[in-house]
Amino acid sequence: MSTPRRYELSDFEWSIIQPLSPNKPRGVPRADDRRVLNGIYWRLKTGSPWADIPERYGSPTTYANRFRRWAKIGVWGRVFAAVSAAYDGDAAYDGDLEMIDSSSVRVHQHGGNVKKGVRTPRLPPLGTTLEPSAWGAREAA
Template structure:
């Protein structure tokens, strides 16, 4: 079994173009992982990780240009080639993270397009929602049977689950090392009542994906009231639905990182990079 660093090192960027090469990837990444686990402010990083500004800038840059996402895909491809991904049942769910007060107040304006380190445009809402409990952000994800995440999506905390199912499943893209199209379709999808909708079921049928999603009580009553026009009852496999605990265990593992359990990042793309790194860290475990 390769060490975590041996799995990670081949996929890291080797240079930044003009201005020279990166220095001491391992030291900086250890600093990023330390902050991910503890959730402490960037300025309070221990000195043996180097300058806090260097550690933060690299995490921000790699979150913006998709480096963390590409590394995660590469690790997923290696795991799939080794047979470590359980495609038999892929479960979807979401979790709400409390947003720290420092995560609010981002400028609602597009980033400077000449800066390649930043995305072309920020989200207008920065994935921060307001509710009775305060500022929140929601993480939508799909996990395999390991359980480890296959895709993640960041939205404001008040957004519903059902409208995000298609986006979450479309983000499952596991490359094949031997070439060809990446794998995007699980064998079976499992979700709770929050994902029950005609649109979602039609999408799953069109992609020929079997699914176990219980029908909500109001939807069942409406279908019965319409008689033959309401369609057939939805199939439900109780044994497969019991495997929903896998995605809940995956969420608990992600929230073991304090920087994920509580959102401290002001920008949505930086927090998405933080969650992606937490997912990558789970796949690097033996």
């Protein structure tokens, strides 16, 4: 049993996740799923861009594509549920479960923008009246 690096899956975690990974037997052979997951895990834990994944994990394009594809077909939900269920009631478990949420994953500065062409009206701050006289405007003659 090998000791995983800091951001890599343990043998126990991999034994739970491996049967859940989609298997596409035809076409070009896929990159090793465990190595890809370790690269994705490293990226999510560090908050780095996809391009900064260490070379030992391979091409960043592979990881970004696999992450998006698996999110689209619901693989991540099944993986998280299976790993959580495996750790429930495990007396040997030392509480080192990793969680990924919006506090540990940064969004690109342009990621929060609204779709182009969609306008939302800007409202004044709360407590501000919409009467022109409240802003010091003069009455129209």
